[in-house]
Amino acid sequence: MAARKKSSGAEAPVLWERLERPTAAPRAALTPQKIAAVAVRVADAEGFAAVTMRRLATELGVAPMAAYRHVAGKDDLWALMVDQVMTELTVPDEVTGWRDVLRGYALGSRAMMLRHPWLAQLPAPHFVLTPNRMAAAERQLAALDGHGMDTDTMMAAFRAVNAYVHGATQSEVALRQYMEDNGWASGDESRRALAPQMTYLMETGRYPTYRRYALGARRKDDAAWQFETGLDCVLDGIAVRVGDQGR
Template identity: 55%
Template sequence: MCTTYPRRTTYTGKCTLSTADTLYTDRPAEGSHAMPSQERQAQAHDKDHVSVWERLERPAPAPRTTLTPRRIAKAAVAVADAEGLDAVTMRRLATELGVAPMAAYRYVTGKDELIELMVDFVYAEMDLPGETDNWRTTMHTLALRIREVLLRHSWVTRATWCAPTPNQLAVPEAALAALDGLGLDADTAMVVYSTVTSYVHGAVNAEVGVTQLLRVRGWSSREEARSGLASQMAWLLSTGRFPMYERYIGEAGRKDDLQWQFETGLECVLDGISEHLKI
């Protein structure tokens, strides 16, 4: 697991820091000094035409305070992990960082770009698999590691509309590199990657949904949830309309083995890809 917060510029099979990395170094931010009007106008023009990542690649402005993109992202992620994505606002972020409400706007134009920073921050936690001759091993490992990140930061599943970020793009880069040389065209290779990640997101969403139900109902475990829902389930099954589900309830022995469920489903997905594409 990476202990730093790197920007992956190219896929190398492991977490690395770019020697030219300027994204998450200690770039100072605006403090109490007023920004010259000419500089404000130039920044406003830039923010209308380039992404947050391109702006952060540029040389740092004159030192003012110790606010950095990394500090901004880390604080915002902490709030989202504890209270959910809706709790993250620019004003709340300023309070957590102990800065003026407008200070973070030196780096991001608003919540959309802030979420980009947050998503990039959590994807940097992912230890990408090393180079291998086996595409299936790489896809399996990527799926497991994406799941780990999403379960640690469940709010990310709500940020799927987020624009691409450097660390996020490192994941399909690794997958496509593993699929290269198998005779697949570019579209098919991307479909393979998208199919696997769609499975991961669907499985994680199901897990997160149950976790949210437990929290809302005040249940401490899945067993307690089953007990709490027992009368409702008993009535549903008594209608006779769900004999196969009733059989599942009575016979299944791995209802709470989420890792086994996930990996079994993943193997089915990979088997289907392998058989359909003959790879």
């Protein structure tokens, strides 16, 4: 999505280059930033599918084609929306250890995705390149740099953490939506509703370890604990690679 698009035989400037170009003209009342803010608000309230150029034009009080002067299409719109919410993702400058930096961004990313569940619905979230996403990636890669990993391994470690964060939080968002769609207000309600299926499967005797979990687990509904424990497992693996605990 960051690639330059061909236009009349020449390379057209990418979205971020267009936004950073100085201009002598007065700042327009309608800007890409305003479009992004409204798009995020609509997506937060009604889901990603509700965000259309026609809906945005209505919310902004402009003609449908007016937004296209600032946003070329859905790829630009996704990028602007992602960049907008990425401003919420920060780790204090005084945090410097690689483990603390990556853990801080991971916890912040989960919180951000829970605030904006539509992030889990983007068709290709890992390929939406924006200045704020790149800044977050740069900070994490810089924290990993200098610990004995070559650049390929360093990137693989960074991507492993981010893949875990996205996958785990995407599952959490999907579970919340599934419970809401079925009218289940708690984990206990969902387990009661699914009890006939689970009982049959457990009574086959084929899943003894899962049965032990089902009967003995005490943190089934503690999503934050589950996320952080899984995250620490990933970070522990990186610690083995770098030979320290990230301090």
